[in-house]
Amino acid sequence: MTEFGFIDHIARRFADLPGNGFEGIGDDCAVFPFGGGEALLFTADLLTEGVHFLRAATSARELGRKALAVNLSDVAAMGARPVATLLSLSLPADAAGEWAAEFMEGYREFSAEFGAALIGGDTTRSEAGITINVTAIGRAPETHVKRRSAARPGDAIFVAGELGASGAGLREIFAGRLDAPTAVVHRNPRPQVAEGLWLGARREVHAMMDLSDGLASDIRHILDRSGVGARIEVERIPVASGADLRTAACGGEDYKLLFTADARQADRLAADFRTAFGAPLHPIGRITDGGGLVWLRDGVPAELDWQGFTHY
Amino acid sequence: MTEFGFIDHIARRFADLPGNGFEGIGDDCAVFPFGGGEALLFTADLLTEGVHFLRAATSARELGRKALAVNLSDVAAMGARPVATLLSLSLPADAAGEWAAEFMEGYREFSAEFGAALIGGDTTRSEAGITINVTAIGRAPETHVKRRSAARPGDAIFVAGELGASGAGLREIFAGRLDAPTAVVHRNPRPQVAEGLWLGARREVHAMMDLSDGLASDIRHILDRSGVGARIEVERIPVASGADLRTAACGGEDYKLLFTADARQADRLAADFRTAFGAPLHPIGRITDGGGLVWLRDGVPAELDWQGFTHY
Numbered sequence: 001m002t003e004f005g006f007i008d009h010i011a012r013r014f015a016d017l018p019g020n021g022f023e024g025i026g027d028d029c030a031v032f033p034f035g036g037g038e039a040l041l042f043t044a045d046l047l048t049e050g051v052h053f054l055r056a057a058t059s060a061r062e063l064g065r066k067a068l069a070v071n072l073s074d075v076a077a078m079g080a081r082p083v084a085t086l087l088s089l090s091l092p093a094d095a096a097g098e099w100a101a102e103f104m105e106g107y108r109e110f111s112a113e114f115g116a117a118l119i120g121g122d123t124t125r126s127e128a129g130i131t132i133n134v135t136a137i138g139r140a141p142e143t144h145v146k147r148r149s150a151a152r153p154g155d156a157i158f159v160a161g162e163l164g165a166s167g168a169g170l171r172e173i174f175a176g177r178l179d180a181p182t183a184v185v186h187r188n189p190r191p192q193v194a195e196g197l198w199l200g201a202r203r204e205v206h207a208m209m210d211l212s213d214g215l216a217s218d219i220r221h222i223l224d225r226s227g228v229g230a231r232i233e234v235e236r237i238p239v240a241s242g243a244d245l246r247t248a249a250c251g252g253e254d255y256k257l258l259f260t261a262d263a264r265q266a267d268r269l270a271a272d273f274r275t276a277f278g279a280p281l282h283p284i285g286r287i288t289d290g291g292g293l294v295w296l297r298d299g300v301p302a303e304l305d306w307q308g309f310t311h312y
Numbered sequence: 313m314t315e316f317g318f319i320d321h322i323a324r325r326f327a328d329l330p331g332n333g334f335e336g337i338g339d340d341c342a343v344f345p346f347g348g349g350e351a352l353l354f355t356a357d358l359l360t361e362g363v364h365f366l367r368a369a370t371s372a373r374e375l376g377r378k379a380l381a382v383n384l385s386d387v388a389a390m391g392a393r394p395v396a397t398l399l400s401l402s403l404p405a406d407a408a409g410e411w412a413a414e415f416m417e418g419y420r421e422f423s424a425e426f427g428a429a430l431i432g433g434d435t436t437r438s439e440a441g442i443t444i445n446v447t448a449i450g451r452a453p454e455t456h457v458k459r460r461s462a463a464r465p466g467d468a469i470f471v472a473g474e475l476g477a478s479g480a481g482l483r484e485i486f487a488g489r490l491d492a493p494t495a496v497v498h499r500n501p502r503p504q505v506a507e508g509l510w511l512g513a514r515r516e517v518h519a520m521m522d523l524s525d526g527l528a529s530d531i532r533h534i535l536d537r538s539g540v541g542a543r544i545e546v547e548r549i550p551v552a553s554g555a556d557l558r559t560a561a562c563g564g565e566d567y568k569l570l571f572t573a574d575a576r577q578a579d580r581l582a583a584d585f586r587t588a589f590g591a592p593l594h595p596i597g598r599i600t601d602g603g604g605l606v607w608l609r610d611g612v613p614a615e616l617d618w619q620g621f622t623h624y
């Protein structure tokens with residue numbers, strides 16, 4: 001069973017249990033409207049040694065930042081502000097001392113920068129390998145919460161940064177070039193927290209998510225949940241320095257925001273974004289009534305075998 | 313560094329970050345008052361193969377129930393109702409199929425029985441061993457939330473069930489007697505959810521927590537946080553069938569509630585509890601002004617080397 005197959009299986013088996021006011025599995029975060037027009041959001045991510053990171057290639061401090069970054073990115077991807085996290089660490093004896101202290105320094109750096117309190121968690125020893133789980137909690141006005149299911153036919157599709165650097169960096173790491181510029185990017189993801197909050201407050205932004213498994217894979221979640229299709233112009237995909245187009249479309253762990261917005265207000269949105277952040281939004285295509293995901297090259301549908309990236 | 317040493321270190325390093333309305337590290341759960349006199353509570357627990365369980369000794373279904381039980385126990389220990397969980401699973405290839413499906417059936421059984429929705433989580437493969445993290449969310453009227461810091465001199469100290477069966481069962485498991493009655497208890501902890509909710513609603517109940525590391529260890533958290541001492545009459549510690557007194561005082565994973573209550577209302581509280589649950593509350597001693605933890609045998613202080621149980 002694939003990761004998504006297992007999650008679908010679980011979602012079906014648990015569907016008849018009471019929701020207790022929570023909107024659960026299917027988005028970057030679960031949502032709990034708590035009154036006064038506000039909601040709390042919840043997400044969890046697990047990092048496993050040998051699967052998500054190699055101790056030889058990533059410093060403990062970098063990993064502390066990254067463990068938090070991937071969760072804050074999920075919170076930002078729904079337009080919410082990160083407010084708190086719970087951190088669980090399973091540590092073998094050779095990581096329980098200095099490694100753990102350095103990890104916590106990195107975790108603290110991003111906690112401070114992005115304003116999230118550490119409110120709990122668990123630590124235990126491990127017989128084999130480091131495992132890290134972070135549960136992040138966000139907060140947002142209910143009207144700001146952006147769901148994968150909200151894309152509408154005619155919407156413009158945007159990404160909020162250049163893609164592929166992390167995927168290119170992972171290849172450099174596997175080739176032993178740990179300090180190549182893209183490898184440094186791979187080890188140091190930055191969640192687009194301010195950008196997500198800003199986009200959350202814009203009504204013309206409809207569906208949003210973060211890119212963790214690659215555009216080619218992740219956009220399908222928006223299409224599935226919204227019951228729409230998409231046409232993407234491959235020339236418009238913004239390719240990061242050091243990456244190629246295929247890696248930009250298929251590589252994982254860029255943690256840039258992917259969203260759809262009312263096309264009539266797209267130019268103004270992009271101009272306002274540039275004013276706010278000094279960086280462009282990248283329009284890459286359009287949401288369609290149906291027809292699945294179509295890659296366009298020079299305006300013509302192209303058969304590409306692009307798939308996203310999976311850790312599972 | 314011990315587990316508690318590491319947690320203290322973390323709590324100090326993160327103390328100057330904004331709390332964002334969360335009351336964090338130091339109790340069984342973090343508390344977030346969300347308006348209307350209500351609060352959400354948050355706790356996380358990690359289970360690691362070879363440390364917290366042996367696959368040969370615990371079925372996947374039992375472990376699914378147990379992973380949830382230990383978290384629901386933390387929620388109940390503060391007087392709250394469990395409402396939702398996030399589940400993260402790191403699974404080696406030989407546990408990704410049937411084992412995972414059976415685990416989820418057990419997890420679903422307790423989710424249904426105790427009314428908690430599964431709202432998110434993560435699954436990933438593991439290079440070595442199963443790791444499970446559960447984050448549980450509870451909900452309670454703010455006035456029902458019981459903290460470790462609320463014990464008062466003169467309070468009666470109670471446990472809400474017999475102790476030691478789980479610790480005795482762990483010894484049976486290590487001796488290869490997997491089906492001994494206490495081993496079955498060890499593999500099948502039941503959180504005192506209804507009892508915790510009931511005690512949460514009683515104003516005469518002051519401090520409360522659940523017994524996961526053993527009375528001898530856990531009660532020190534109440535004493536430290538409340539700035540008080542305790543005198544415990546060892547003859548009054550309720551010893552479960554198949555256990556001995558020392559195991560009842562020092563063994564881990566009983567998941568019974570430990571609490572303090574106004575001594576003037578203790579008899580009535582115990583009578584009402586018996587009416588509600590058909591089971592007794594066990595008074596084991598008194599909270600004192602100071603003087604640390606004193607074990608009394610026949611009313612006389614006894615020097616005992618009793619310590620709690622630790623996985624770290």
